Amino acid sequence: MSERLPLKQARRLVVKIGSALLTDDGKGLDVAALGLWVDQIAGLIASGVEVVVVSSGSVAEGMSRLGWAVRPQHLHELQAAAAVGQMGLVQTWEAQFKRHDIHTAQILLTHDDLSDRKRYLNGRSTLRTLLDYGVVPIVNENDTVVTDEIRFGDNDTLGALVANLIEADGLIILTDQLGLFDKDPRKHADAVLVTQRRAEDRELDAMAGGSAGALGRGGMQTKLRAARLAARSGAFTVIVGGRIEQAITRLRQGELIGTLLLPDQGRMAARKQWIASHLQTRGTLTLDDGAVNVLRLGGRSLLPVGVKAVAGQFRRGEMVSCVDPQGREVARGLVNYDADEARAIAGRSSDRIVEVLGYVSDEEIVHRDNLVVV
Numbered sequence: 445m446s447e448r449l450p451l452k453q454a455r456r457l458v459v460k461i462g463s464a465l466l467t468d469d470g471k472g473l474d475v476a477a478l479g480l481w482v483d484q485i486a487g488l489i490a491s492g493v494e495v496v497v498v499s500s501g502s503v504a505e506g507m508s509r510l511g512w513a514v515r516p517q518h519l520h521e522l523q524a525a526a527a528v529g530q531m532g533l534v535q536t537w538e539a540q541f542k543r544h545d546i547h548t549a550q551i552l553l554t555h556d557d558l559s560d561r562k563r564y565l566n567g568r569s570t571l572r573t574l575l576d577y578g579v580v581p582i583v584n585e586n587d588t589v590v591t592d593e594i595r596f597g598d599n600d601t602l603g604a605l606v607a608n609l610i611e612a613d614g615l616i617i618l619t620d621q622l623g624l625f626d627k628d629p630r631k632h633a634d635a636v637l638v639t640q641r642r643a644e645d646r647e648l649d650a651m652a653g654g655s656a657g658a659l660g661r662g663g664m665q666t667k668l669r670a671a672r673l674a675a676r677s678g679a680f681t682v683i684v685g686g687r688i689e690q691a692i693t694r695l696r697q698g699e700l701i702g703t704l705l706l707p708d709q710g711r712m713a714a715r716k717q718w719i720a721s722h723l724q725t726r727g728t729l730t731l732d733d734g735a736v737n738v739l740r741l742g743g744r745s746l747l748p749v750g751v752k753a754v755a756g757q758f759r760r761g762e763m764v765s766c767v768d769p770q771g772r773e774v775a776r777g778l779v780n781y782d783a784d785e786a787r788a789i790a791g792r793s794s795d796r797i798v799e800v801l802g803y804v805s806d807e808e809i810v811h812r813d814n815l816v817v818v
C-alpha cells in the first residue's frame with residue numbers, strides 16, 4: 445500500500461479541528477496555525493472538493509478573552525465563555541478565508557437538531573446550498589442551549605454527524621497527536637501509531653481507552669466513536685496531527701500520515717441498506733404506471749407528477765411506501781414534503797410546486813439517494 449485512494453478520490457470532506465490544537469493548548473487562538481489550515485483547505489476547494497469545517501475552541505478562546513486562567517466548573521460560565529469565544533472563532537476563520545476570496549458561514553448545531561428528522565433535513569439543505577455557492581460552513585455546537593456537549597466536549601461526534609448529514613466521503617480529525625496510537629503517547633514513550641484499520645475493529649477500543657488531553661475533553665475514545673458513526677454513512681475517518689506540515693494537503697495527495705479508519709461499505713450502499721431496513725412507514729404514495737416504470741429502471745428520483753394519491757400523515761423526512769396502482773409496493777424512501785404538501789403537489793409538474801405551495805423545498809418528492817426499489 446503506497447498511497448490512499450479514498451483520500452485522493454474524495455469530493456466532499458468534513459475537517460474537524462479540536463480545541464487543543466486551535467488554541468495552542470488553551471492559550472488563545474493560534475491564528476498562524478489556523479491560517480495554514482485555511483491555505484490547505486482553500487487548496488482542496490480549488491481542486492473541486494467541498495469542505496465543511498467543524499471548529500472547536502470557543503470555550504478556550506472565551507476564557508482567554510475574559511482573562512480566565514482556569515477552566516470554570518459551572519456550566520453557565522462555560523456557556524458564557526463559549527458565547528464570547530465563538531465571536532473570535534468565526535472572525536478568525538472568516539478573515540483567514542477572505543485572503544482566498546472564500547466566504548464562510550456560521551452554523552451552530554445541537555445533537556438534538558440532528559436527531560429530529562425535519563430539522564436534520566433542513567440543516568442538510570442549508571449546508572448543501574452553502575456548499576453549492578462555494579461557501580465554507582464553520583460548524584460548532586450551540587453551547588448556549590446545550591450542556592452535555594460542553595461538559596463532555598464532543599465535537600468529534602458533531603463532526604461525524606455532519607459527515608452523515610452532508611453524506612461526506614470522509615471526516616478528517618485534526619488533533620494534537622500524530623494519530624491514534626496503540627496506547628496514549630503522552631504517557632507511553634513506546635506507543636506505536638496505528639496506520640489503517642476498519643473503524644469497527646474491536647481491538648481499537650482498548651487502544652483508545654486512555655485519557656483525554658489537558659483541556660479535558662474526549663480524547664481518542666470520542667474520535668473512535670466518531671469514526672464508527674461516520675462509517676454508518678460510508679465515510680472514512682482520518683485522525684491526524686494538525687501540526688504536521690501540510691497535513692491536509694498531503695492526506696489529499698494520498699500520503700500515509702495519521703490513522704485511516706475505513707467503513708465496511710461504501711456511502712450509497714450504507715444509505716440504501718439503512719432505508720431498506722426501516723420497517724415502519726408513515727404513509728403511502730400511489731404512483732401512476734409511468735412512475736412505476738421509471739423507478740423500476742433504477743437510479744431515478746420520484747417526481748410529484750407521477751403521484752396519483754397520498755395516504756397517511758407524515759412529515760418531511762419520514763419513510764413512505766410507494767405503491768403501484770394495484771397497491772403493490774414498488775419502493776420506499778424518505779419523503780421531501782409533509783403529507784398535506786404532498787397531496788397539494790401530487791400529479792403536478794415540479795415547476796408548478798412554487799405556484800401551489802409558495803416555495804420549493806425540492807423538485808423531487810423522493811430523491812433517488814433516499815429511495816430503495818423493493
Ligand SMILES: Nc1ncnc2c1ncn2[C@@H]1O[C@H](COP(=O)(O)OP(=O)(O)O)[C@@H](O)[C@H]1O
Nearest residue numbers: 462463464619625627628651654657661662663
Ligand atoms: N491511543 C491514543 N492515541 C493518541 N492519543 C491518545 C490515545 N489515548 C489517549 N490519547 C490522548 O488524546 C488526546 C487528544 O484528545 P483531545 O485532547 O480530546 O483532543 P482534541 O482537542 O483534538 O479533540 C491526546 O493528546 C492524547 O493524550
Ligand SMILES: N[C@@H](CCC(=O)OP(=O)(O)O)C(=O)O
Nearest residue numbers: 463501502503597598599661
Ligand atoms: N463547543 C465547544 C466544544 C469543545 C470540544 O468538543 O472540544 P474538542 O474535544 O477539543 O473538539 C468549544 O468550542 O469549545
